[in-house]
Amino acid sequence: MALDRWIALVFVALCCVYGYAAFFTMDHLLPAILQRNPIWPSTFPKILSVLGVIVGLVVLLSPKAKTDAPDTSSAADAIDHRRLGDYNLGQALALLVLMVAYALALRPIGFLGATVLFLALGGFILGERKLHILIPVAAVAAGSIWYLVQEVLGIFLRPWPAFLI
Amino acid sequence: MLEGLLLGLAAAVTPFNLVMVVLGCVIGTVIGMLPGLGPMSIIAIMIPVAIGLGDPTAALILLSGVYYGAIFGGSTSSILLNAPGVAGTVATSFDGYPMAQRGQAGKALTIAAIASFAGGTIGAILLMIFAPALSSVALLFHSAEYFALMVVGLSAIAAFAGTGQVAKALMMTILGLIMGTVGEGALSNMPRFTFGLMELQSGFSFITLAMAMFALPEALFLVLNPARGAQSGAGSAIKDLHITKDEARKIAPVIGRQSLQGFFIGVLPGAGATIASFLGYAVERNIAKGAEQAEFGKGSIKGLAAPESANNAACTGSFVPLLTLGIPGSGTTAILLGALIALNVTPGPRLMTDEPDVFWAVIISMYIGNLVLLILNLPLIPYIAKLLTIPRAYLIPFILFFTMMGSYIGQNNATELLILVGFGVVATILRFADYPLAPLLIGFILGTMMEDNFARAMQLYRGFGFILERPMTLALLILAAALVFVPAYRARRARLRQAGVADGD
Numbered sequence: 130m131a132l133d134r135w136i137a138l139v140f141v142a143l144c145c146v147y148g149y150a151a152f153f154t155m156d157h158l159l160p161a162i163l164q165r166n167p168i169w170p171s172t173f174p175k176i177l178s179v180l181g182v183i184v185g186l187v188v189l190l191s192p193k194a195k196t197d198a199p200d201t202s203s204a205a206d207a208i209d210h211r212r213l214g215d216y217n218l219g220q221a222l223a224l225l226v227l228m229v230a231y232a233l234a235l236r237p238i239g240f241l242g243a244t245v246l247f248l249a250l251g252g253f254i255l256g257e258r259k260l261h262i263l264i265p266v267a268a269v270a271a272g273s274i275w276y277l278v279q280e281v282l283g284i285f286l287r288p289w290p291a292f293l294i
Numbered sequence: 295m296l297e298g299l300l301l302g303l304a305a306a307v308t309p310f311n312l313v314m315v316v317l318g319c320v321i322g323t324v325i326g327m328l329p330g331l332g333p334m335s336i337i338a339i340m341i342p343v344a345i346g347l348g349d350p351t352a353a354l355i356l357l358s359g360v361y362y363g364a365i366f367g368g369s370t371s372s373i374l375l376n377a378p379g380v381a382g383t384v385a386t387s388f389d390g391y392p393m394a395q396r397g398q399a400g401k402a403l404t405i406a407a408i409a410s411f412a413g414g415t416i417g418a419i420l421l422m423i424f425a426p427a428l429s430s431v432a433l434l435f436h437s438a439e440y441f442a443l444m445v446v447g448l449s450a451i452a453a454f455a456g457t458g459q460v461a462k463a464l465m466m467t468i469l470g471l472i473m474g475t476v477g478e479g480a481l482s483n484m485p486r487f488t489f490g491l492m493e494l495q496s497g498f499s500f501i502t503l504a505m506a507m508f509a510l511p512e513a514l515f516l517v518l519n520p521a522r523g524a525q526s527g528a529g530s531a532i533k534d535l536h537i538t539k540d541e542a543r544k545i546a547p548v549i550g551r552q553s554l555q556g557f558f559i560g561v562l563p564g565a566g567a568t569i570a571s572f573l574g575y576a577v578e579r580n581i582a583k584g585a586e587q588a589e590f591g592k593g594s595i596k597g598l599a600a601p602e603s604a605n606n607a608a609c610t611g612s613f614v615p616l617l618t619l620g621i622p623g624s625g626t627t628a629i630l631l632g633a634l635i636a637l638n639v640t641p642g643p644r645l646m647t648d649e650p651d652v653f654w655a656v657i658i659s660m661y662i663g664n665l666v667l668l669i670l671n672l673p674l675i676p677y678i679a680k681l682l683t684i685p686r687a688y689l690i691p692f693i694l695f696f697t698m699m700g701s702y703i704g705q706n707n708a709t710e711l712l713i714l715v716g717f718g719v720v721a722t723i724l725r726f727a728d729y730p731l732a733p734l735l736i737g738f739i740l741g742t743m744m745e746d747n748f749a750r751a752m753q754l755y756r757g758f759g760f761i762l763e764r765p766m767t768l769a770l771l772i773l774a775a776a777l778v779f780v781p782a783y784r785a786r787r788a789r790l791r792q793a794g795v796a797d798g799d
Contacts, residue, residue: 133462133727140465147472150487158484168752170484173745174475181468187461192789216518224517225715228694232711235702244695251691255517266688274699284346284703 134189141185148178223254239289244271298426302654305351306662314347314356315659319666322363327371328689333364333382334625334732335509339696341501341633342703350637351652355659357630358613362414362663365567365609369406369602370675374399382567382605385575389590389597396593403675404537405595406602407668409549413603414664416553417560417610421617422657424561425646428618432643437750438760442770444744447621449774450563451733453781460781463733466724470734473498474741493709500632502701502714503738507731508625509697510718515725516690537595545599548578556604560611563623567605567612574604610660616641617653621740625732628739 151174159169231247238246248267249260257263278284305311318340325336340360344353368383373390386406393402435443448467455463476487477497488494552574559570578600579590590597615623620642622628634641639652646653701714721731751760751767761768 131727132723133729136724136727136729137465140469144468144472147487155486166753167755167757168749170486172752173748174472174486177468177471177475181465181472184461184465184468188465191461213518217520218518221514221517224514224690224694225719228698228715229712231698232708232715235708235711247695248691251694252687255687255690257685257687263688270692278699278703284342284706286703 137185137188141182141189144178144181144185147174148182151175151178220254224251227251227254236287237290240275240286241271241288242290244274298650298654299422299658301651302656302658305651305655306355306658311352311355311655311659312662314352315359315662316666316670318356318359319363319366319663319670322360322365323367323370323667323671324363326364326367328367328684328693332368332508332512333361334504334629335512335697336360336364337626337629337633338501338504338509339700341504341629341636342700344633345636348637350634350639350649351655353633353637354630354639354652354656355663357633358656358659359663359666361609361626361630362410362606362660362667365605366407366410366667366671369410369605370403370671373402373406373598382571382608383601384568385571385601386598386605388575388601389592389594392591392593393595393598398593401537401595402598404672405541405545405598407672408537409545409552409599409602410606411664411668412549413553413556413606414610414667415661416550416603417557417607418657418660418664420554420557420607421610421614421660425614425618425653425657428614429643429646432619435643435766436764437747437754438764438767439770441744441747441751442767442774443619444621444740444747446770446774446777447563447615447623448733448737448740449777451623451736453777454562454569455730455733459728459730460778460785462728463730464778466729466731466734467737470737470739471741471744473503473734474738475745493707493713498713498738499701499705499710500629500735500739502705502710503717504629504632504735505697505701506714506717507721507735509693509700510714511722511725511731513690513693513697514718514722516686516693520686541595545595548596548599549603552578552600552604553607556607557611559604560608561614561623563615563621566624566626567608570608570611571601571605574600606664613656617645617656618643620645620743622736625735628732628736632739 151171155171155174156164156169163169227247227250231243234243234246245264245267248270249264252263252267253260275286275288278286279288306315321340322333322336325339326333337357337360340357344356347353347356365382369386369390372383372387373394376387376391390402390406393399449464452460452463452467474497476494478485478495485495555577556567556570556574559573560566575590575597578596579587582590582594582596586594586596609626612622612624612627615621616627616631620631620640622631631641639645639649697718698711698714701710702708724731752758754760755763761771
C-alpha cells in the first residue's frame, strides 16, 4: 500500500476518534439552557467528522490514477520517499533531535547559550568543520538577534541561564 | 476613489511606512532568492516582527513588501541558477535560465524587473477598481452567505489542486477545519478536544502551524537532498542591464495581456501566482508565431516577460478576496489574514468603511513597493546575488532557527517549539505523499470564522432552514458541490476511457 493510502487510513481513524468524541462525549456536559439552542458546540465537529470519514475513504479506496500528474512546482528535484535511505536522512534526523533539544534547553540555559549551541551544532551536523569560523558566526548572530528582539521589538527573552537572572 | 487615494497616500507616505516598504522589499528579495524559502515561509517568519510594530497599516505594508520582494527574489534565482526559490517563478526559469547561460543574465534580470513592475502596478490599478465594487456587493451578505462563500472558497481551492488531487486537497482542508475546532469554541467557552491539556486551551497557534507546514518541510528537504537548489555556477558576471527599443516593443503587449490575465486568475481562490505564471507562459507560446514560438524555452524574452508579469499581477489579485470578503484564496493571503486578525483588523467588506486608511494605504504601498523593487533591485542585484553563495552548513541552521523563533516569540512558550517539530515531521510526511498543505492552513484559519457564521445562521433560522430559505446561500452551496464533483467526475471518465471502458459517451 502506498504512503498516501496509509495516511488516508490514519486520517479516517483520526476522524472516527474525533467523531466519537463529538457524538458521545460532549453533549451531556452541555448546560440545559444551551441545549435549547439549535446549534451545539458539537454540531460543527459532527459534520466535519462525517465529511472527513467520507473523503478519507474516497482517497483510501479510489483506484490509482494512471497518469500521476507530476507536481509542477518541484518536479525536477522532488524527493522520492521510497528511497529515503539515499538521502541525508541521518542529518535530517539529527537536526530534528537538535531542535527538540533546543526547545527543552531554551529556558534552563537561556537564549544566548542555547542559540549559539544550536547554530554551531547545526552547522557541525551539516559538515562544517571550521569551528573557528562557525562559533563566532553563531555567537554574533545570536547576540544581534537577541538585541533585535529584546530592544527593538520589546519582547523579553531570557538571555542567560535561569540561575543567573 | 480619489479621496480614498489621498487618504491612502497620507497614511502610507510617512517616513516610517516608507522605511517599512523598503525594508520589506529588501528582506523579501534577499530571503526569496534563497532556494527553498517561499513567500509563505518568509511572511510567516516576519509575522512576529510585523505584530511587534503594533500599527496594522505599517505591519500590512511591511508584509506586502515582503511578499512582492519574495516573488521578485524568486525570479532572480530562477534566472541565475535555474533554482526557483518560489513555485510561482518556476516558469521564469524556462526562458530566463537559457538567457543567463548565453551571457544575457543582466538583460534577463532587467526584463524580469520591468515585467514584474508592470504586472504589479496594473494589478494594483485593477484592485483599486474592483475591490470597492466587490465590497459594496459583499455588504449585502448575511452570515448564511458568508458561510456558503467560505464553503465555495474551500472547495475551489481543492478543485484547483490538479487532476487526482481533489480528494487529497479536500482531505487536507477537512483536517485543517478539524484542527481549527481544538480549543475553546466559538459558541460557549467550553474547551473542546483539548484532552485536558492546558497548552491546547486556546487552540493551536497559526504561526506555529504555518511554520510547520511550509518552512520546516522545505528546510528538511534541503537537508535531505543537497542537489535541491544546487548552484550551477552561472551567477558570475552580471552586466549589460539594458534592453533595446525593439525588445521593449516586443514585450509590451505580452506584459499588458499577462498582467490582466494574471490578475483575474489571482482573484480566483486557490489559483494564485503559480497557475497564473504557467498559464501565462502557455498562452503566450500559443499566440506567438513561427520563429518566435520556436524560441520559447531557449531564451525568448517574451517567454520571460509573460510569467513574470502574470505572477506579480496574480499576487495583487489574490488581495481582492482577502480585502473585500475576508476570505483568503491562497496560502500566502491566509497567513496575511492570520496576521491581520492578530493585529485586531478584520478584513472584509467593512474594512473599507471602518478602516479606510488601512485599506487604501495597502493599495498605495503596492505602487510604492513595486517602484522600490524596480529602483532598488536593478542596481543592487549583482551584489544581492552573492548571497546565493552562502554555504548550506550555515544557511540551514539559520532557517531552522528563524522558524523556531517565529513560533516562540509569538507565544513565549517552549512547548510551542515541540508542537512545531511534531507538526513539521507530519507535514514532511504529508509532502512525501503529495498531499497539498496550503488547503490545510486555509481550512485552519477559516475554520473558526466558518463555524461562527454557521452558528449565527443556524440560530437565526432555528436550524438548517437557512439553506433553503436564502436562495443565494443555496446557489453558492450548489456551486461548491459542483466545483468538487465536476473535476472528480471528469477524472473518473478520463480514467475509464484510458482503461477502454467508457468509449460510448
